[in-house]
Amino acid sequence: MKRKLIYPSQLFANSALLLAFSLGIGLTSVQAQTTELPPLNKVKSHTVETGPRFKPPRKLLPKLKNYQRTIGDDIRKSLPTPTPVSATTWLLLKLGERRVYVFQNDQEIASYPVAVGKEGWETPTGNFKVIQKVENPEWKNPWTGEVMPAGPNTALGLRWIGFWTDGENTIGFHGTPTVDSIGTAASHGCVRMYNQDVVALFQKVQLGTTVKVVP
Numbered sequence: 001m002k003r004k005l006i007y008p009s010q011l012f013a014n015s016a017l018l019l020a021f022s023l024g025i026g027l028t029s030v031q032a033q034t035t036e037l038p039p040l041n042k043v044k045s046h047t048v049e050t051g052p053r054f055k056p057p058r059k060l061l062p063k064l065k066n067y068q069r070t071i072g073d074d075i076r077k078s079l080p081t082p083t084p085v086s087a088t089t090w091l092l093l094k095l096g097e098r099r100v101y102v103f104q105n106d107q108e109i110a111s112y113p114v115a116v117g118k119e120g121w122e123t124p125t126g127n128f129k130v131i132q133k134v135e136n137p138e139w140k141n142p143w144t145g146e147v148m149p150a151g152p153n154t155a156l157g158l159r160w161i162g163f164w165t166d167g168e169n170t171i172g173f174h175g176t177p178t179v180d181s182i183g184t185a186a187s188h189g190c191v192r193m194y195n196q197d198v199v200a201l202f203q204k205v206q207l208g209t210t211v212k213v214v215p
Contacts, residue, residue, distance in 0.1 A: 090210040093191065095123055098183045102204055112201060115181040115192035123171065123189050123213060124164055130209040132162030132172060133202065153177045157195045159202040163211040173198055
């Protein structure tokens with residue numbers, strides 16, 4: 001690594017000469033319009049490091065590294081935070097297959113066997129939304145008015161997920177103690193499920209979840 005002494009007067013002289021040449025005027029004219037320099041013997045010399053790469057003094061390295069980290073943190077903080085894309089959960093009930101499918105966007109994540117409405121009490125088809133969610137529902141006998149306490153052996157099992165109503169009657173997914181009916185058309189319009197399956201389905205949906213029912 002070589003060191004070379006450079007005086008301000010030399011820098012000025014070279015710059016003035018280049019300026020005069022580019023403007024097509026005399027050097028004296030350029031110097032006359034600039035501030036007068038002090039005598040050379042009164043100007044302190046400056047040592048300039050020359051070479052392919054400048055290396056800062058070792059004692060400054062921790063400060064430089066800390067400054068670089070600070071700049072990097074500032075840049076990261078200024079960048080917008082990506083908005084996570086939430087998956088949309090929806091249900092597809094295929095009456096002919098006696099099965100309900102759970103989707104997240106276009107990907108199937110689960111499916112469960114069911115029992116559907118029997119002839120004369122068919123489960124309605126169309127696009128609906130979950131309107132009720134009840135854990136451990138009580139069941140009221142529609143013919144006698146008797147209310148049965150909640151439990152796995154009641155007509156509604158451990159969970160109720162309502163998705164259709166005419167203002168008086170409601171249809172939905174629910175557990176059942178009549179496990180032999182799963183896979184058949186046996187209900188009065190509701191969708192029967194194994195208790196463990198309806199509990200799992202209950203955790204995957206919320207009020208407003210779309211329910212598509214097809215033949």
